[in-house]
Amino acid sequence: MKTNIILSGVGGQGILSIAAIICEAALLEGLHVKQSEVHGMSQRGGDVQSNLRLSDRPVASDLIPRGQADLIISLEPMESLRYLAFLKKDGWIVTHSQPFVNINNYPKPSDIRAELDKLPNTVVLDVEEIARETGSLRSANTVLLGASADFLGLRFESLQEGIRQIFGRKGSDVVDANLKALAAGRAAR
Amino acid sequence: MKRNLFLGDEAIAQAAIDAGLSGVYAYPGTPSTEITEYIQKAPETAARRIHCRWSVNEKTAMEAALGMSYAGKRALCCMKHVGLNVAADCFMNAAMSGIHGGLIIVTADDPSMHSSQNEQDNRVLGNFAMVPMLEPANQQEAYDAVYDGFELSERLGYPVLLRITTRMAHSRSGVARRPVVEPRSLSYPSDGRLRYVLLPVNARRQYKKLLEAQAVFTEASESSPFNTFYDAADKSRGILTTGIAFNYLSEHFPDGFPHPVLKISQYPLPRKLVEQLAECSEILVLEEGYPIVEEQLKGFLASGSPQIRGRLDGTLPRDGELNPDIVGRAVGCASEAARAVPGIVVPRPPALCAGCGHRDVYEALNEVLLEYDGAKVFSDIGCYTLGALPPFRAIDTCIDMGASITMAKGASDAGTFPAVSVIGDSTFTHSGMTGLLDCVNEAAPVTIIISDNETTAMTGGQDSAGTGRLEAICLGLGVEPGHVRVMIPLRKNFEQMKSVIREEINYRGVSVIIPRRECIQTFKRKKHTSK
Numbered sequence: 237m238k239t240n241i242i243l244s245g246v247g248g249q250g251i252l253s254i255a256a257i258i259c260e261a262a263l264l265e266g267l268h269v270k271q272s273e274v275h276g277m278s279q280r281g282g283d284v285q286s287n288l289r290l291s292d293r294p295v296a297s298d299l300i301p302r303g304q305a306d307l308i309i310s311l312e313p314m315e316s317l318r319y320l321a322f323l324k325k326d327g328w329i330v331t332h333s334q335p336f337v338n339i340n341n342y343p344k345p346s347d348i349r350a351e352l353d354k355l356p357n358t359v360v361l362d363v364e365e366i367a368r369e370t371g372s373l374r375s376a377n378t379v380l381l382g383a384s385a386d387f388l389g390l391r392f393e394s395l396q397e398g399i400r401q402i403f404g405r406k407g408s409d410v411v412d413a414n415l416k417a418l419a420a421g422r423a424a425r
Numbered sequence: 426m427k428r429n430l431f432l433g434d435e436a437i438a439q440a441a442i443d444a445g446l447s448g449v450y451a452y453p454g455t456p457s458t459e460i461t462e463y464i465q466k467a468p469e470t471a472a473r474r475i476h477c478r479w480s481v482n483e484k485t486a487m488e489a490a491l492g493m494s495y496a497g498k499r500a501l502c503c504m505k506h507v508g509l510n511v512a513a514d515c516f517m518n519a520a521m522s523g524i525h526g527g528l529i530i531v532t533a534d535d536p537s538m539h540s541s542q543n544e545q546d547n548r549v550l551g552n553f554a555m556v557p558m559l560e561p562a563n564q565q566e567a568y569d570a571v572y573d574g575f576e577l578s579e580r581l582g583y584p585v586l587l588r589i590t591t592r593m594a595h596s597r598s599g600v601a602r603r604p605v606v607e608p609r610s611l612s613y614p615s616d617g618r619l620r621y622v623l624l625p626v627n628a629r630r631q632y633k634k635l636l637e638a639q640a641v642f643t644e645a646s647e648s649s650p651f652n653t654f655y656d657a658a659d660k661s662r663g664i665l666t667t668g669i670a671f672n673y674l675s676e677h678f679p680d681g682f683p684h685p686v687l688k689i690s691q692y693p694l695p696r697k698l699v700e701q702l703a704e705c706s707e708i709l710v711l712e713e714g715y716p717i718v719e720e721q722l723k724g725f726l727a728s729g730s731p732q733i734r735g736r737l738d739g740t741l742p743r744d745g746e747l748n749p750d751i752v753g754r755a756v757g758c759a760s761e762a763a764r765a766v767p768g769i770v771v772p773r774p775p776a777l778c779a780g781c782g783h784r785d786v787y788e789a790l791n792e793v794l795l796e797y798d799g800a801k802v803f804s805d806i807g808c809y810t811l812g813a814l815p816p817f818r819a820i821d822t823c824i825d826m827g828a829s830i831t832m833a834k835g836a837s838d839a840g841t842f843p844a845v846s847v848i849g850d851s852t853f854t855h856s857g858m859t860g861l862l863d864c865v866n867e868a869a870p871v872t873i874i875i876s877d878n879e880t881t882a883m884t885g886g887q888d889s890a891g892t893g894r895l896e897a898i899c900l901g902l903g904v905e906p907g908h909v910r911v912m913i914p915l916r917k918n919f920e921q922m923k924s925v926i927r928e929e930i931n932y933r934g935v936s937v938i939i940p941r942r943e944c945i946q947t948f949k950r951k952k953h954t955s956k
Contacts, residue, residue: 246773247775259430259597260430263428263430263599268598268599269430269597269598269599270596270597270598271430271596271597271598272592272595272596272597273432273595273596273597274539274595275455275456275458275459275540275595275885277455277539277540277775277811277883279775280775280776280777280778280808280811281773281775281776281778282773282774282775282776283772283773293679295598296672296673296675296676296679297672297673297675297676297748297749298592298593298596298598298669298672299592299673299748299749300749301676301748301749301750301753301759301760302750302759302760302761302762303760303761303762303763304760314769314770314771314773315773317766317767317769317770318766318770319766320762320764320765320766320767321762321763321764321765321766322762323763323764324763325763325764327763338773338776339771339773339774340815341771342771343769343770343771347769348769351767351769355764
């Protein structure tokens with residue numbers, strides 16, 4: 237078992253909260269994990285990514301080689317395309333559909349959609365809308381994780397347990413909202 | 426065994442705690458910040474009263490760490506690579522005096538300059554000071570390097586430089602902890618004054634001792650568990666890796682290496698181990714940073730022996746960090762991209778946050794400076810460096826911590842008017858105060874804006890050493906009371922801000938303007954946690 241994941245988004249969107257749940261779930265399954273993060277200057281509204289690697293054998297490189305990612309999980313549609321060179325030929329992109337526009341030369345959203353549509357394996361969802369429907373806008377990241385759940389190579393129960401571990405100290409309301417968001421994301425795909 | 430998912434920085438911090446640490450001394454700097462932050466939050470820290478408060482800069486941090494070591498206790502000193510330049514005076518001379526309690530200095534280098542103004546490789550400074558160095562390849566090794574590094578430091582009697590890079594600092598993997606060591610009690614070196622009073626008569630003797638110790642350091646490297654030789658049949662090539670380059674190589678050979686490989690994580694370079702590669706036709710050197718080992722090898726091996734390949738002969742790029750693709754190409758097994766990135770994807774550079782006070786400062790400053798020909802704005806290291814980018818394009822320089830004030834003075838000496846400095850509160854106390862005294866002593870016509878957000882914001886909101894005392898510091902250094910001006914950088918104060926800036930530019934002496942408003946990020950965080 238080996239899954240290479242790139243998480244992408246814009247600094248401040250919170251890709252690391254998704255990574256934390258996946259890591260926790262992978263450890264529960266006894267897998268080896270390496271996760272490389274970006275801290276520092278680019279967190280101020282710049283493009284950010286995290287390389288996350290899960291395997292039943294020890295993982296060597298902290299970074300995923302080109303063409304080797306099984307999955308790109310992105311909180312922003314243009315950012316989902318930035319790492320396309322790392323995606324396997326048959327890899328999946330799971331992305332939030334709504335652009336985060338903080339630059340003047342942001343491309344036309346329809347052009348981004350057209351590029352995504354050219355790819356064979358994509359899931360494009362308005363995760364904020366789904367989160368709002370479940371009653372917790374703050375759980376949009378967990379909705380996205382739910383939509384990615386079947387591509388991770390992890391059991392869904394492990395992700396649920398990961399959520400309980402990560403959000404447990406914030407109280408049962410937060411845990412329940414995230415479990416609901418996880419299920420809603422999975423169902424929406 | 427339980428494995429903890431630690432960032433490299435966290436592994437270092439936990440290892441130091443487990444090894445009986447008595448104090449960490451540091452100034453925040455990406456990618457080193459999380460080491461000290463982890464120690465600050467660790468339950469052991471409060472229980473054992475481990476010193477963990479931020480220092481004013483890396484020099485004061487290292488001196489305090491050396492003082493703790495002098496008093497017999499184990500100390501850790503952490504900084505980003507350029508911080509070691511600030512601390513270099515103490516660092517060089519700590520190698521002359523040697524240590525008493527174990528002392529580990531962590532340098533977190535930033536190849537590819539993710540969050541830095543250069544990509545200096547501090548192994549050069551380690552060699553310069555002639556101290557033993559450790560460069561772990563993974564998070565477990567980072568833990569072990571610190572845990573065993575204190576022992577090594579005490580056994581050899583010298584500070585140990587632990588070098589990591591951004592990828593190691595900010596990458597997580599499973600780490601197993603080791604038994605907690607009892608902290609050392611207060612004690613002093615028996616030969617203290619002979620070692621620590623570096624008068625020439627003592628310094629000459631200490632230097633000879635340091636030179637003699639080099640052979641001992643090399644022996645320690647040759648028998649170190651951190652340096653490993655993997656033999657293989659195909660001697661057409663040997664490969665030497667340092668630090669995390671080993672991971673990128675291993676990625677391509679999950680079932681074993683076809684060529685002999687020497688993995689280096691402890692220096693000085695273990696000569697005897699390196700000689701095991703001499704029978705190979707060529708040696709490929711994979712190191713993160715400068716081609717230091719690559720150059721050293723040329724001196725080690727006789728002429729006519731293996732051809733050395735690496736960053737100097739173009740096998741690898743001369744600059745930037747390594748990755749599995751660059752290393753893959755060098756060993757002939759690169760993987761290919763299945764698809765190209767579409768042309769519509771544009772860069773998304775970082776920017777000042779919406780609602781940030783620095784924005785208001787730059788907007789007001791830009792408007793006032795339109796009234797003058799030849800204004801130059803000397804800035805500094807921090808979030809406000811982003812004022813260089815559109816829409817502000819407000820600054821002309823950003824060189825090193827504190828340089829805004831002194832460069833403004835030098836340019837003013839040369840005839841520049843207006844000469845404006847923009848510096849943050851934490852950078853001001855780090856290295857700006859001494860420069861301000863230079864300005865005061867010569868009544869230099871400079872306008873210094875200390876854009877005060879009451880935190881060390883760029884690195885994530887650590888305490889700032891001068892919070893609440895900036896006016897007092899400026900007045901104490903001799904700035905005229907009428908020319909220390911405080912304002913609140915908000916849109917509604919725009920005209921008032923412009924008048925203050927204009928008045929102080931027109932004053933032909935030292936002025937300090939302090940626009941003060943809390944960092945929007947720390948403000949939001951407080952609001953969130955108080956809910």
